[in-house]
Amino acid sequence: MASGSDLPHIVILGAGFGGLFATQAMARLEARITLIDRHNYHLFQPLLYQVATAGLPPSDISWPIRSILRQQRNVSVVMDEVLGVETSQQRVVLRGGPVDYDFLIIATGARHSYFGHNDWSHFAPGLKSIDDATLIRRRILHAFEQAEMLPRHDSQAQARERLLHFVVVGGGPTGVELAGTIAELARFTLARDFRRIDPRSARIVLIEAADRILPGFEVSSSGYAQAALQRLGVEVLTRTRVSGCSVDGVELETPDGQRLSTDAATVIWAAGVEASPVGRWLGIATTAGGRIAVNGDLSIPGHDTIFVIGDAALVKDQHGSPVPGIAPAAKQQGRYVARILKARLHHRPAIAPFNYRHQGNLATIGRGAAIIEYRGLRLRGRLAWWVWGAAHIYFLLGVRSPLLITIRWLWEYLSYSRGARLITGTTGPPENKPGS
């Protein structure tokens, strides 16, 4: 992958928010940029829960990286997988071969983490990729189909309850959004679609280990979210830990130390994340969660040409607290590293260390309820939901026809329909085994 060009070669691993914003911020830099991702698309992760709950098709929230960067002539996009980094040789080893770099930006994000219980992943899939989302969509829709197929006999009551029981582990924004949307799917969208079961009787439980859901938000926001979820019929269990996951459901540890098992066919994991294996690639130590503790300029100790940003990095804000693993943080870091490289290539003096500006928190609880904590602004309820929708359409501007998405949303909002209710993929019924 060498080239005769004399321009410095900047290699970026990962086309998430961090990698993409770094790339775009260097649009006019005299350099060769190579952007490498396992997928051919950039994923708008904040709306992934909509795919998992059949509200949007995958292609509405993911766009070919090549299309986004079509006009930026200093970039080559490569679809490949990272195997390691040979820092002494200044090269990245991909499945397809090695790539030399002058500067390296690692923005490969995070996966969900089971706190050492990787065997739980089979029973409680997490939500980080398009394939995760279509798997979860399949499991949710299958559960209703299977419940409908059970004979009407009373002997099947337990199996039916198990199939109509959904547990979401983790009360952060993703967990709250998932629980709220599954409740709406059951209460409204599917309400009249079945003949033997009443989807409205589905039991949706949200589990959080801390003493309140949305622990990163203000205390009053947590209370609002919990009330809004309960209005939708979601049971919220705080101060509750998961101590086991199996084909039979989830084993819980309640605040008073009791263990109880809950027999649910569908369990979704939204509880923790773990950085991609950057420490292994680089051969350096990581902090908890696999993150790399970076210098003030986001480079790694001992290598001023290697930067780690986004969910893979442990960055401290001015108060010494870790910067949260959210899209705005990754974007800010991407733009910051682009500024660093511009200064270096133009032989300008070094710029000040990275300074995270927290802009706020955002979460929705189904249709018509949302929480916005944005600088001085505190907004909740229906208006917040519309602002949330408008803001997302604004973010999507330029990558996809915003008119089209607006109309789809309005349509689904007015009609309560969720258009992407497809059970696809080859693995079918065996995933949700009825009892025993």
Next chain:
Amino acid sequence: MASGSDLPHIVILGAGFGGLFATQAMARLEARITLIDRHNYHLFQPLLYQVATAGLPPSDISWPIRSILRQQRNVSVVMDEVLGVETSQQRVVLRGGPVDYDFLIIATGARHSYFGHNDWSHFAPGLKSIDDATLIRRRILHAFEQAEMLPRHDSQAQARERLLHFVVVGGGPTGVELAGTIAELARFTLARDFRRIDPRSARIVLIEAADRILPGFEVSSSGYAQAALQRLGVEVLTRTRVSGCSVDGVELETPDGQRLSTDAATVIWAAGVEASPVGRWLGIATTAGGRIAVNGDLSIPGHDTIFVIGDAALVKDQHGSPVPGIAPAAKQQGRYVARILKARLHHRPAIAPFNYRHQGNLATIGRGAAIIEYRGLRLRGRLAWWVWGAAHIYFLLGVRSPLLITIRWLWEYLSYSRGARLITGTTGPPENKPGS
């Protein structure tokens, strides 16, 4: 699945055009109807090629069967797979258990057929289901990605040509639509997306065994289609048979008996179909292609309560020619069987045998070129294409927001974009092995 109800039980296998139209035509009949399908959605097959070529997301052409029939209270929808029919017991055996019937309508359609060479399916997938379509989409997009990743050296010229070589086997409407759309994808949509390869140099070949493409159409239409494809840069080989398919591409037999092998990474099969295994389920003999030769009222010999319709049936028109396996034929047969059952249940005299009314042929060759042979009407070119688009939007009315699809189409028409260019699924690069 028995019930205390005294109403006659009509079981319909398959929710394609035949099964769905039969179900809807019996909306006011005093009967219990059970509609069984392997999938939870009805697939609008005429637009499946758009999914395979990244123009539409799967959920735009497939709708949950339950939603379509939500208002029809005499229907239960069951998602399950047929294992067999016990005609002496009047029951269908599903994976989930047996279902008794008073009347049975089999409308399970067809799969692609490799004329006895089932081992070709791995190298040349066919296009009948959503999963087929996303597999083909993945292979097409992967081929371009892999070609881009090859080193620039001349030694790789052959491998690059192989990856940019697409072969479509079968010159019926599906093959013509696929070849035309792949050519447009390469010439327009992807034209500026790559840095090392020029997607416009892709070679697209359409192979047909008969002496002209679109053999079911009028001779002049075939000529028009061939010229339109050639304008898009598609090579059309007629009177050419496929004698082998492997990882290296396709082996062809030319009109003069010569064999030549063509080294293509992506081969798509649109050459033949074979009925679903209805003969095996019923334990009766089938004709060529696995179809069941039915009586004049579409019942099967010896069983006047079992009907076979659509692609699984061999039905003769008034001239003794077989009715083609197209959507309008399946719809007419579905409605006809509904009329038969209404007459029987109301003890009215038997109605006249089924009489197929051929309404015409329809094919598109990419954007802005189409052929319509509809009764007296002969339309070709741009106007035909707009009529085709309007007609499809009309067909989709009532099942999906037509406004939404109209806007998506107009947007993609005006912008030349194909929004659903996602490489999804777990099986990745190994599918298109470069040379060797």
